Amino acid sequence: MKKYLLFLSVFAVEYSFAQQIAPLTVEKIMRDPKWMGIAPTNYRWTADSKTVYFNWNPENKPKEELYKISTASTKPVKAIDKEDEKLLATNFSYNKDNSLGLVEKSGDIYLQNFKTNKEIRITNTMERESNPVFLTNGDIVYQLGDNLYEVNLKSAETKQLTNFVKGKKPGRTDAKPVTDQDKWLRAEQTELFDIIKKRNAEGRGGARGAGGGRGRFGAPTGDTKSLKEIYADDKFLNAVTISPDGHYITYKLTTPALNNHSTIVPNYVTSSGYTEDIPGRTKVGENENISEGFIYDTQKDSIYSIQFSTISGIKDLPDFYKDYPKELEALKKKNEDRPINFFGPVWNENGTTGVLVATSIDNKDRWILKLDASTGKLSLIDRQHDEAWIGGPGISGFFQGSTGWIDNNRIYYQSEATGYSHLYIANIATGDKKQLTTGKWEVQTLKLSKDKSTFYFTANKEHPGITNFFKIGVNGGEPVQITSMKGLNEITLSPDEKWVTINYSFMDKPAELYLQANKPGAKAVKITQSTSAEFNSYKWRQPDMVTFKNRYGTDVYARVYKSDNPHPNHPAVVFVHGAGYLQNVHFGWSTYFREFMFNNLLADNGYTVIDIDYTGSSGYGRDFRTGIYRHMGGKDLTDQADGVKFLVEKYGVNPKHVGLYGGSYGGFITLMAMFNESDVFTSGAALRSVTDWAHYNHGYTSNILNEPFNDPIAYKQSSPIYFADKLKGNLLMAHGMVDVNVHFQDIVRITQRFIELGKNNWELAVFPVEDHGFIEPSSWTDEYKRIFKLYESTLKK
Known part of the structure; x- marks a missing residue:
């Protein structure tokens, strides 16, 4: 019996160890993220600061559910009665002494008395009332449609304050030129009718003023002053x-803005069987x-x-x-x-x-x-x-x-x-x-x-x-x-300002809910545990947090994923985060969680991986933020090459076996690297890439590059399409066909350039049902299997 129990014990340990060291695969990490466990989100306090509500899915159900904790009992429980949410502290507008609050809920206005904890509904209509505020006299003002209304809380009288009218003032003719026919008809009217002669003499023309009647809520207005139109x-x-x-x-x-051209994004995989057009945005430089x-x-x-x-x-x-x-x-x-x-x-x-x-x-x-x-x-x-x-x-x-x-x-x-x-x-x-x-x-x-x-x-x-x-x-x-946990601490302050909820994460630990008194040195109490046993069975790396000097003498921050068993070629991969102005080199859980797992997979397979907060990234001040002004693909690109130099010197990477990948802005940098740093990068995977900044949106692009018609120099030195002839290495491009952010047209245009240039060291993978941010696990899996295959076939040779 003892031998049998010993056998079972050894078997259990070996089985657990086998699970722990089971190799990562692309198929495994690119599944529906529910396999990892779903972190809590959307923390909100009740007005009395006693309860925190949040969305959570610890049981891996089809949809997340509403949970709550109290400051007295920190055990999460399901909030079965959703009417409890009426107590939530939303964005109140307060009176002078903070004893009363106004809030809009589902298009109606509510008054909350914090002393009696009583709520009074001010409006109950089919239309939407919004933006409630207190006046210094204690009255309430809210907006209905375009107009403002004042409520006297003592008399319950509602008074309209403004009379905004859509369209043009009657009698105005500036919108339409007066034709000879119009002049003839006007002259005829004046000739025929005495009333027209009288009104013309009074300066009233043919228009009638607004009459009396009843106000918005039925109050008589005949004996009150008319509101200015x-x-x-x-x-x-x-x-x-x-x-x-x-x-x-x-x-x-x-x-x-007039005369702008909105783009069209064709959708090919539709329930109707016909190609359907998705209305898109305008391009940079439009009015x-x-x-x-x-x-x-x-x-x-x-x-x-x-x-x-x-x-x-x-x-x-x-x-x-x-x-x-x-x-x-x-x-x-x-x-x-x-x-x-x-x-x-x-x-x-x-x-x-x-x-x-x-x-x-x-x-x-x-x-x-x-x-x-x-x-x-x-x-x-x-x-x-x-x-x-x-x-x-x-x-x-x-x-x-x-x-x-x-x-x-x-x-x-x-x-x-x-x-x-x-x-x-x-x-x-x-x-x-x-x-x-x-x-x-x-x-x-x-x-x-x-x-x-x-x-x-x-x-x-x-x-x-x-x-x-x-x-x-x-x-x-x-x-x-006040808080002290090393990582990312995102705070939601209670209405009475005595408590904070902390959405806390670390490099290898997704975010969890913590509760702490709003005092220095107070202990943060962990409330939730969300990650699955399968996720926890793998020992995720905590990347080395490093800095290196770029060629301009600026400190650049990076994460390095070391391989315990480097391949004999000592290959390396650079991951380029998206958005440009974004921070990914931090001690918290990355929003690029799939890429974090893929970087672990690469390290398991003998690659050294570096993830760089290049020039233009957030978190480092104004000079770093604006270092890409008028030249995207300048310092942000050379930072990638300088990062490779750092890997060669400090981590023993072979400079002849380096690849890179990234999506969106990261895809753009990948293209620029394959064109303008071809001696550094052997292979690149450019995902949902901007290929010509003149085809991106206005709000983002015009800040950095001005506009194409007034600063063409900036666009020509920043757009990969102008450098396509310099492609030397192995390039994989991947793009969603219904991308309404970086349009599929972007990748089509540079593909045509490659064809005309006679380039043959590239391939394009298209994803017919994907927008800019991929959703389907099958798409993620296909895309990253291609990336992994690219590196295995080119960087390990």
């Missing part, structure tokens, strides 16, 4: 905002929407423009025009204001002052501006100028960014003025500015406490690849670190 003409109305005292209503009218700002003075019943033409530097021309002297002279003669976009205003608590954030359409400038609402005039609080483009955490030119009020005189904002995104405050009365955080690290998220005494922020202060949670007083001081 504000016509939008042929423009889009948006950003309707009211000052807290109800005095001013600001709004934006946007003229849509852009132009916005104007207006103020409606409710007391004077008058409308006037916000005056952007006076702001500092509005006529400045970008430096790149120095490469185009004729165009520069022509623009100087025009002396026109640069078009801008703007966000806000954000009003101080008492409603006396609004602050706008404006960005130039060329994204070289970002202004923070004080608005004099009585005149529409603007005065400068801060100007951030960048001859490359404005960006960085909390700053991006596409939105308002981290900007708000501390009190009635001070605002906060983020700026890259020192080369890294940091926190600043400015006194709008005195003009004084103060930098609160400093150093060669970035403030990545920012939140002002409810009592407006403290800033909470996440930052990579310790290391570019480690994020933690900090706090600092609004008057400055030394930042206080």
Whole structure:
């Protein structure tokens, strides 16, 4: 019996060991990610800060389910009664003392009393009400359609505040030229009818004014003052905002871009059996929407423009025009204001002052501006100028960014003025500015406490690849670190600011939920365990975190996956992350989890793999971010070659047996490497690659390369299609045919170039049902089997 038990014990150990050392295969790692276990997501607190809800699927069901924990009992339980979610703390708009909150739920407005924990439904309609706020008098204002309505909580009266009207004002003729026939008919009407003669004399023409009747909610309006009709003409109305005292209503009218060409993406594998067209985006350089700002003075019943033409530097021309002297002279003669976009205003608590954030359409400038609402005039609080483009955490030119009020005189904002995104405050009365955080690290998220005494922020202060949670007083001081786990710590703060949930991950450990008191030194308690036994059975590598100097003397961060049994050829592979502005060299779990597993597979098969945060990646400050301005495929490409040199010197890699691969921006770099660094790279796999930046979208590309028609130099030195004749090594290209981001047309065009050039050392794999981000496991498997085959057949010879 003892021998039998010993046999079983040995067998169990050997079976477990066999499972642990079972080799990774492409088929295994590219399955539906459920095989790994599904991490929790979407953490949200209840308004009383006692419960956290999250989505989770620990039982590997077809769909994730709702779970919850409490601060008193941290064991996850299924939230069977989804009505509990009514208690969730969403994005409330608070009154002055934070005792009341307003929120939109499913298109209706709700009032939450935090003292009594009672919720009152304010609207119950088939239409959508949104953007609820409190006025200083205690009333509520919300938006229905294009218009604002005010609710008096004491009398329950609802009053319409604006009367925005779509279309043109009656009697306007500027939209259609007056023909001879029109003139004849008008003259005939005047000749025939006395009433027309009378109206013409009164200046009313043939139009009738709006009559009386009943308001939106049935309240009689016949004995009340008519609201001014504000016509939008042929423009889009948006950003309707009211000052807290109800005095001013600001709004934006946007003229849509005309004569743009939207692209078409054909879909071949359809249920109908016919090819169907997917409407696509426009390409870089197309016309852009132009916005104007207006103020409606409710007391004077008058409308006037916000005056952007006076702001500092509005006529400045970008430096790149120095490469185009004729165009520069022509623009100087025009002396026109640069078009801008703007966000806000954000009003101080008492409603006396609004602050706008404006960005130039060329994204070289970002202004923070004080608005004099009585005149529409603007005065400068801060100007951030960048001859490359404005960006960085909390700053991006596409939105308002981290900007708000501390009190009635001070605002906060983020700026890259020192080369890294940091926190600043400015006194709008005195003009004084103060930098609160400093150093060669970035403030990545920012939140002002409810009592407006403290800033909470996440930052990579310790290391570019480690994020933690900090706090600092609004008057400055030394930042206080709250979390301490080495890796990536993504924070959700409870409404009472006493607790934090942490979405924590490490290099070889996917994210899990942790709960911690919002205090320095408090223990983070692990709540979930999500990874499967099969995933845990493999000993995933923790890559070496290294730095090397590139040829320009800049520190470049990288991950290196070492092979325990290098192939005799000592081959290496470079993985190039996508997006350009993205960080993948960190101590957390990578969003490129399939590539992380594939890199482990490569290392198991004798390859050394390096994953580089090349120039242009996020997390390293302004100079690194903008190092690719006007030349993508410049420093970002040479960083890959310098990384190979580092592998040769430090890891014994054979420089004659190096490949690389990457998707999207990584695919673009792979193409540029195979063309312009062909002495370094023997084989490359370019996935969903941009081949010509003139065919990509506007928002991303115009920041980095300007526009094709005004900076062709930048596009020609940055686009792989212009260098296709230099292909020497072994190239695999793979692309989804219904890619609405990087269109299939991109890869078709460069394929035609290869054909015309007589190149024969390339192949193209197409995936008929895949968009930019592949979904089907069969597609992932096919793609990566091809990559692995490419390396096995070319780098080990």
